[in-house]
Amino acid sequence: MTSVDLSRTVLRAVRRAVDDGELRVEPPERVVVTTPGGGGWGDYATNVALQLARPAGQPALRVAEILRPRLIGLDGIDDVLVTGPGFLNIRLRDTVSVDLVHDILRRGTRYGFVDVPQGSQGFRSGPPASPAPLPLPLHSPGDVRSLVVMDVVARLLRAQGVVVRTRCLDSSVAPSLADQWGVRVDGYGAAGSDTPDLGALSSPPCSLQPRPCSGDPLFLGIDAGRWALLHPAPHDAVRLTGDHLVQRESNPLFRVRYAHARARAVLRNGSELGLAPRPGATGVADAALLAVLADHPRVLRRAAETRAPDRLTRHLVAVADAALPFLVTVLPRGDEKPSAAHRARLALAEAVGAVLAGGLSLLGIDAPDHL
Template sequence: MTPAELSRTVLSTVRRAVAAGELGVEVPERVVVQRPPRPGCGDYATNVALQLAGAAGRPPRQVAEILSRRLSAEPGIALVEIAGPGFLNITLDARAYADVVRQVRAQGPEYGTGDGLAGEAGSVAAEDGAVRAQAVAEAVNRLLRAAGAAPGAAEERVTAAEPQDDPSARLGPDAARWSLLRPPAEDPPRTDGTFLAQRESNPLFRIRYAHARTRALLRNAHDLGVEIESTVDDPYHHPAETELLGLIADFPRVVETAARRRAPDRLARHLERLADAFLRFHDECPALPKGDEKPSAVHAARIRLADATGIVLANGLHLLGISAPDRV
């Protein structure tokens, strides 16, 4: 279950509560669900109860209790808890996580694309000679297409804090593009040699290394005879697995938000978080059998999760105009 699917589920829950006379409100067009700011607060959180409370003439917590009872019965949802004045913290069940992995692997390069901006025509442009603004404009246009916007006349111009010179000759095209896109447009870019360093302090290296490790795991799994494909639901329970899965599931929403805000830096930061989560998963959840250990369903499930991670990392880098090599 992706955040977009969960958002539709929450919205449907509100609609049914209104139809049943439990809430006297106008059903909103959209409901926002987001990853919670800290662990232990479920997989996703929404403040829809606080948004509806005023119109409903009820305390937010009462609205949350009505929605919580209905949401808890929805397929794919394991637990709904009420936090603070009325936030709903939602935990997905294992089947919902398995569905995310299957969806990513089935869609491949198309995962992350959507129709959130369908019906809108949008393109952006940059002033001639503006190196960074041009890189931002190219990335934004790719994001707009990925979010469903149709190409249109470039009536909108993007601006960005420009570097003193074009860093491409010094850094190469990929590192230069990352250095220009990673900071928010209003912040000055760093165009020194940091992004050439093959070490953990370089976020682009971490992302590309994480992607390369996912490809290496697939190759090694094949050599070790791990049966990757399975019809059995994947047993994802370890915190490192669920954190990684949440970020994978959130990828389509991040792409759409980055397109709406004309902010490719949002996608860049998400890829950093995804790479870091994968590297934790890689260390804490062995995906390959060791020594005389026989391949198991757990190994196969983790290889599938690694594969899905690699697909998302590559898709995100390509939206930024950056290559995703299988080996680094």
Template sequence: MTPADLSRSVVRAVRCAVEDGELPAGVVVPERVVVERTRPGGVGDYASPVAFGVGRGAGVAPRGVAEVLAPRLAALPGIERVEITGAGFLNFVLAGSSVAEVVRDVRARGPRYGFAPDGEPRARVVRDAVLRIERSQADRSQGRPVGGGPAPVAPVAKRDGDVVARYGADAAAWAMLCVPAHETPVFPAWLLVQDESSEFFRVRYAHGRARALIRNAGQLGFRPDPGDVDGSADALLGALVDYPLVLEAAAHHRAPERLVRHLVVLADALLDFQYHVLPKGDEKPSAAHRARLALAEAAGTVLAGGLALLGIDAPDHL
């Protein structure tokens, strides 16, 4: 179970508890549920404060809500244990995702890895119409889209001038998106630097390195094949597993800077991992090399998809 699956499972658990009469009929089932990495000193892998919101709306103590939801969630495949802490926080220990499972999922979804399911047809049609209507009215609201967009959106400072002409469209977009919408963006000199001191460069370079590893492996006569990978992949695997949850949180909070930050984490993990992918010296390609290559390829796919969501190009060569 991925973190994004966990979020949707919590929503379903609330809905079923209401339908079965375990929670009051007046409970409003949330559309989304916040699930976050457990903070230092916490319990389990992920935690959610959902019981507080549900309990407040229904006049029920959060711990009572948590005690209803915990056994339902603990019975789901992929969840090893659910614990309640404090006044009603739900804490989850998930069954570990294998590298092969994550890589196969990325391969199947491609750049759409981490996207939420399309959902019920009418909801999708209505949502898309609302978004188009919001865009049609953005100018009249002085940069503040109606219906709950980022409000307000701080403009580029006049002193920075034409940032697209100076830095290029992609670098300028990165700087505009890497801070919360209400903050004035900063355009540091490293946006133009073509080395790993620049976060913008590192993310696109990591994508290019993933593509280069595929080309280099082809020259050595082997292709990627999902399989088990040793502990050298832990950081990269964790960043891939968390990616769907980051997308969901970025959408829920209308905060693209969350995606920007996670792409940096993913890129840094890939750049560290790249040295374990190809055979060294007289070493012959093995199943382990093919599995590592498949993981690097998956990371490159996710980087390309994340950059595309930000409206930024992901070149194969830098």
């Protein structure tokens, strides 16, 4: 179950409570579920009871207690605990994590992608109205950051099934600049008057501090240079420093790539021990890791919808930070005998590698197996 699936499940519980007369309130259009904060419990949490308390004319704790029994046992929900002023904390069954890992391994690096063409009319849950959807035009100025941001936004949109056509508005920009950065540009110069501008895109120019580099982030290399341009939000300045190259935990890009390399390493080591990945109960506390993996499709969709590659970079850092402590628990230690739990952990490690590799690929950044 993904966070999107769980959100719909909670919303159905709210609607049933309204239909049964236990809550006199207009159900919200959507319910937000997140990973539990400090003092939380389980795999996910939602503040829907606090959201409904005032319009329902009841204390949030009472609203939460009305919803709790309607959630337990539904769609893979194992238990629900009310905490604080009325937060609903939700624990999923092990079978849910098994299904999630199965799904990631089946889709591989395309986990979270949508294969149905959607065209320029936006995101739809059903099939497109036309077999040949209109392309969504994305326009960019000629500076390096704008070109790279446009390229990744186009990749994110294509991953969601949207047909995209990119254009650099500065016809004086040499195509070799785009080629150097691995940027796909479909056209140069101003678009024709008959082309609707449905997706104009512009990024702030680079703000160089403190290392002088004449405005060219290429001194970092393509991978670190792309990360430096993409990790800040589009409205934030870019910091071009050697910090993006250091091989230690203070560097977010290093943590992401190191987590991918570690996931690949444990798979190689597991193979040497005769262990093959097999989804199942891992026997370790990995709820935070499962939560961020399950959230990957939603992050890709939101990053595409909001034209914000930085959402994906932050998400990959979250995946890496949740994965690194888990990856040291995957293989047997000492005299410990290989078991089904170790095979399940290997499957989860393989899922981690697939998500990180797929995300880095969308950013145009290499995901090395050795680091």
